[in-house]
Amino acid sequence: MTTAKGTAAKGAAAKGTAAKRAAVKGTGRVTIREVAERAGVSVATVSRVLSGNYPVPPATRTRVLRAARALDYVANAHARALVGGGRNTVAVVLRQVTSPFYAQVAEGVEAEAATHGWLCLVGTTGGDPQREMEFVQLMREEGARLVILVGGVVEDDAYRERVARYAEALDAAGSRLVLCGRPAPDPDLPVLVVEFDNEAGARAITGHLLSAGHRRIVFLGGLPGNTALDARVAGYRAALAEHGLSEDAAYVVDCGLGRAAGLRAMTELLQGRREFTAVVAGDDMVAAGALRAIADGGLRVPEDISVVGYNDIPLAEDFSPPLTTVRTPAEELGRAAVRFALRDPEDAAGARHLLGTHIVVRGSVAPVERPS
Amino acid sequence: MTTAKGTAAKGAAAKGTAAKRAAVKGTGRVTIREVAERAGVSVATVSRVLSGNYPVPPATRTRVLRAARALDYVANAHARALVGGGRNTVAVVLRQVTSPFYAQVAEGVEAEAATHGWLCLVGTTGGDPQREMEFVQLMREEGARLVILVGGVVEDDAYRERVARYAEALDAAGSRLVLCGRPAPDPDLPVLVVEFDNEAGARAITGHLLSAGHRRIVFLGGLPGNTALDARVAGYRAALAEHGLSEDAAYVVDCGLGRAAGLRAMTELLQGRREFTAVVAGDDMVAAGALRAIADGGLRVPEDISVVGYNDIPLAEDFSPPLTTVRTPAEELGRAAVRFALRDPEDAAGARHLLGTHIVVRGSVAPVERPS
DNA sequence: AGGGGAAGTTAAAACGTTTTCAGAAGGAGG
DNA sequence: CCTCCTTCTGAAAACGTTTTAACTTCCCCT
Numbered sequence A, B: 001m002t003t004a005k006g007t008a009a010k011g012a013a014a015k016g017t018a019a020k021r022a023a024v025k026g027t028g029r030v031t032i033r034e035v036a037e038r039a040g041v042s043v044a045t046v047s048r049v050l051s052g053n054y055p056v057p058p059a060t061r062t063r064v065l066r067a068a069r070a071l072d073y074v075a076n077a078h079a080r081a082l083v084g085g086g087r088n089t090v091a092v093v094l095r096q097v098t099s100p101f102y103a104q105v106a107e108g109v110e111a112e113a114a115t116h117g118w119l120c121l122v123g124t125t126g127g128d129p130q131r132e133m134e135f136v137q138l139m140r141e142e143g144a145r146l147v148i149l150v151g152g153v154v155e156d157d158a159y160r161e162r163v164a165r166y167a168e169a170l171d172a173a174g175s176r177l178v179l180c181g182r183p184a185p186d187p188d189l190p191v192l193v194v195e196f197d198n199e200a201g202a203r204a205i206t207g208h209l210l211s212a213g214h215r216r217i218v219f220l221g222g223l224p225g226n227t228a229l230d231a232r233v234a235g236y237r238a239a240l241a242e243h244g245l246s247e248d249a250a251y252v253v254d255c256g257l258g259r260a261a262g263l264r265a266m267t268e269l270l271q272g273r274r275e276f277t278a279v280v281a282g283d284d285m286v287a288a289g290a291l292r293a294i295a296d297g298g299l300r301v302p303e304d305i306s307v308v309g310y311n312d313i314p315l316a317e318d319f320s321p322p323l324t325t326v327r328t329p330a331e332e333l334g335r336a337a338v339r340f341a342l343r344d345p346e347d348a349a350g351a352r353h354l355l356g357t358h359i360v361v362r363g364s365v366a367p368v369e370r371p372s
Numbered sequence C: 001a002g003g004g005g006a007a008g009t010t011a012a013a014a015c016g017t018t019t020t021c022a023g024a025a026g027g028a029g030g
Numbered sequence D: 001c002c003t004c005c006t007t008c009t010g011a012a013a014a015c016g017t018t019t020t021a022a023c024t025t026c027c028c029c030t
Helices: A017-024 A032-039 A043-051 A058-071 A077-084 A100-115 A129-142 A157-172 A198-211 A227-242 A259-271 A284-296 A314-318 A330-343 B012-024 B032-039 B043-051 B058-071 B077-084 B100-115 B129-142 B157-172 B198-211 B227-242 B259-271 B284-296 B314-318 B330-343
Strands: A002-004 A089-094 A119-124 A146-150 A176-180 A191-196 A217-220 A251-253 A278-281 A306-308 A325-327 A352-355 A358-360 B089-094 B119-124 B146-150 B176-180 B191-196 B217-220 B251-253 B278-281 B306-308 B325-327 B352-355 B358-360
Touching: A032 A043, A032 A058, A043 A058, A077 B077, A077 B129, A089 A100, A089 A129, A100 A119, A100 A146, A100 A330, A100 B119, A119 A129, A119 B100, A119 B119, A129 A146, A129 A157, A129 B077, A146 A157, A146 A330, A157 A176, A176 A330, A191 A198, A191 A330, A198 A217, A198 A227, A198 A278, A198 A306, A198 A325, A198 A358, A217 A227, A217 A259, A259 A284, A278 A284, A284 A306, A284 B314, A314 B284, A314 B314, A330 A352, B032 B043, B032 B058, B043 B058, B089 B100, B089 B129, B100 B119, B100 B146, B100 B330, B119 B129, B129 B146, B129 B157, B146 B157, B146 B330, B157 B176, B176 B330, B191 B198, B191 B330, B198 B217, B198 B227, B198 B278, B198 B306, B198 B325, B198 B358, B217 B227, B217 B259, B259 B284, B278 B284, B284 B306, B330 B352
Parallel strands: A089 A119, A089 A146, A146 A176, A176 A191, A191 A352, A217 A251, A217 A278, A278 A306, B089 B119, B089 B146, B146 B176, B176 B191, B191 B352, B217 B251, B217 B278, B278 B306
Antiparallel strands: A002 B352, A325 A358, B325 B358
């Protein structure tokens, strides 16, 4: 790593920036007072012009605006929020921004918030409940009006208690809690749930395999206790049942999510004695791992094994072969979370919105010649 | 909410006002006043205990803490920031969070900020200068101490003027501007630049191809005016020159970045008459598009054409074949941006830090039997 | 000519903290 | 016993806005 100092040799590098700061005042920040003084009016008038929620005659108006422009006045958001009883802020809490799916949700939240002129704060937890709690606390101090918790989670007692505490605390402060893709521990809690219809999606994609003649289908990526995955597993089972398959036709590998998990689980599966012709992956990253394991095992997709994923991440069409998967419009999930929460403040207690998904057919599924 | 009567033996007058206020406007938010009242002390004492920057005897201390706990008191961040002259905040501005590379940078910034106890705000622009300006303005109002602009950009006059304005405005307010992966328009400006050594990285990966015997190498994904890409092109040319190739051995396709651009440009290239055995892609997404185009064209990688990428995005090892690329530790870039900016406040004007990169060899490069 | 609005403006009171300044209580030293 | 620290605590003054209530003008109407 090189540290290359700029051409400080030019001498007038600082260009009097520091001096200017010292000259104006101690802090260097222009306040509404100075604008008022320069415009020859009171601070109240300046405030009215700038906040724009009170009529001011054009003459004074332009005078104030000119002064503000000349001084490069910038309002202090904290002072504003203090007197205004808070500022319009929405906070999103994610496990990590680097996950393509979560990132899209965050982008949706941010975009929707922006259209309403709200500020959007993003926090990551890395899956650590401790950090989640700290961030929620921070958002309480910040006065966020909307806190959105994103992402599936194992629903244990600690989780239930935690979310109940958030919900009550935020509700008491007049804020709202939205759970995106995770369950409400108690239907009476003042939270809003927005999530995809995981069961329907999994049923549809499993049905797609069944229609192609597959009868021995493995679900790879179960995670007992995680409601999103549990719902997908339920959908998978439901599809099998619909096609008249018996209960023990279902085979669920609880390897959890992530590329590494999929790779490992698929490798083991290939070495085992269980026969199968198709795989439903818990999500696209699991599918990515599975594809690699299959290729490493010397088999071909879809000729030997068909594979489908879940979520349709941006690179799914670049997998080899391009992945047939379930498209979950993640950005729309984020937008919807904000929209629902803002639309109907009284909608809070126990409301639940399910968003639809659809199948994207690419090249990772082939028909079976002789259905067994 | 319960109003604790009689707990405060003294100061009946003060208690009356506070109680009245609490009773009148039951907004739901507990203030420091109510904590003071319940603990039987003044607000000053409560503040001292809670902010922790003044010694308070244990007895009073626990009494205050107990009261705060009992009322579930949460400090108002805005009031705090107002009197404290701002709050420790760092703002990151990205083109989009859904880009894996940018997302990693953001994660690095967030992580590093968190270790210092700073709040991290993320804004996206979608590449629109207008939105960039709006967000920077918002951060000025917010009083962010550190604004980090991330991502390559075409350096035109509008860009230069914009950044100069940001730099001066932020400097005047005592804040700092960091440019991550984009150039400083003027070495005298009070900005800090942190970026990867793109030229060295491109030189190294091109050298890797040259060592494998390739002599006809195309650079796919130039974007004239974008300093990051320009530097990579320069590195590519430098490597060719180092290996004794003439100037016109270089062939740069200025198709810009993104998977779609790579797909289109590569398709055209395959239909053209230019001969080549290897491709250096401007980044991994371009490489993804190129791989697809090559596969669609009925050719194989790396047997027929070798391909290398840039950035090593998480899914690069799942490309078909796994992509040989340049690893740019994006998260480290984000961390470094914060670290450098916080470490030495006087380091500002014109300082520039270059971060190193290294090659990751996978399966997309094969040796050439008969170097032409 | 005097009263009543309307229109335009301002002084001052919030908002919830931190911090300064000063007072009170309690010992120690003379 | 008085004085002088020390230690603890509280009243009040910031911080930079918005908003309320009041105060001018000025004009119109009777």
